[in-house]
Amino acid sequence: MSISKKLLNNYGLRNTAFRKKLLQLFQNSDSSLTVEYIKDKIGRNNDKVTIYRALNTFEKSGLIHQVPDRNNLSRYALCNVECNPSNHIHHHAHFICDYCDNTLCIEEIDFPKIKKIKGFKFKKIELIIQGSCPKCL
Ligand SMILES: [Zn+2]
Numbered sequence: 001m002s003i004s005k006k007l008l009n010n011y012g013l014r015n016t017a018f019r020k021k022l023l024q025l026f027q028n029s030d031s032s033l034t035v036e037y038i039k040d041k042i043g044r045n046n047d048k049v050t051i052y053r054a055l056n057t058f059e060k061s062g063l064i065h066q067v068p069d070r071n072n073l074s075r076y077a078l079c080n081v082e083c084n085p086s087n088h089i090h091h092h093a094h095f096i097c098d099y100c101d102n103t104l105c106i107e108e109i110d111f112p113k114i115k116k117i118k119g120f121k122f123k124k125i126e127l128i129i130q131g132s133c134p135k136c137l
């Protein structure tokens, strides 16, 4: 069984050809992807609504997560294996490159411990680093 098929099955998602293609696109990329990029690559017969719907389902399932984008575009990156539908909080930094506009997930940095505040429920804690990525340096 291919990795993507296994992944889709594990997460209980319908293994449609489009979703398989979308997941493969993420797996074959070493960075995050914008909706525009996805549309360019596999969007021929799939309009933006289909892409957004698939991305939404993937995100809810703990397969991908939204990452910050330099130009405020919708951008997503693959999650690590620990993510699941009920636990999907990330403790890694996001690196935004000033030159290629790419956003990368950085697991190597110790994420600061954020103290909980009474009365608040944290859904997302973001650590963003900007600079030059290895490709652009
Ligand atoms: Zn996740």
Ligand SMILES: [Zn+2]
Pocket: 097, 098, 099, 100, 101, 102, 132, 133, 134, 135, 136
């Ligand atoms: Zn770069």
Ligand SMILES: [Zn+2]
Pocket: 065, 067, 077, 090, 092, 093, 094, 104, 105, 106
């Ligand atoms: Zn990330």
